[in-house]
Amino acid sequence: MTTPLTLTAGRRPDGTAHLAVSGEIDMSNAGSLADALDAGSGPLLLDLTEVEYLDSAGLSVLFAHADRLELVVPPLLEPVLTVSGLAGLVTVHGPGDASRP
Template sequence: MTAKFTGRDEDGVLTVTVVGEVDFANAGELEAEFGAAGARVVVDLHRATYLDSAGLRVLFAQARDRRLELVLQKGNAVEQVVTLSGLTGVAATRYG
């Protein structure tokens, strides 16, 4: 997995882009990317290929602490996991 801070927009909103798999072994890397986040953060998951419960835990925690927006790819496995977990009920979503 590659999770990287990819910048801030003109309003100071942090974007974190995830590529590949997020699982128990690397969910801490994803969590570390949120250290500089403000009240709102965008997580671009449209290039993520796998997301397990450890990754979901990180994203639910972020949704609890700030306004979280997820960018998903329609119909892929990550979008299905995010939807089934209920994360779409606590985080804004859009498709990229």
């Protein structure tokens, strides 16, 4: 069974691509996230503030695109990104971070 995942694409005022994700990212739906990330090129602001769960399949997708991602994450996901090493490869903002683009 596929876990519910919603992907909403858009553009920031400066023209940079933006993808908002909500739900859970796991092995049942990581392919959908990968497809959405593969569909674009260039910098991408990936908003994960509404993501409640992220497993290793989801992390693998994020690592594959780390060179172009900037992440907005809830406090729940910050330790996962730090322990996995992803936080050292991408810029990570909290949902209320004033420096967030």
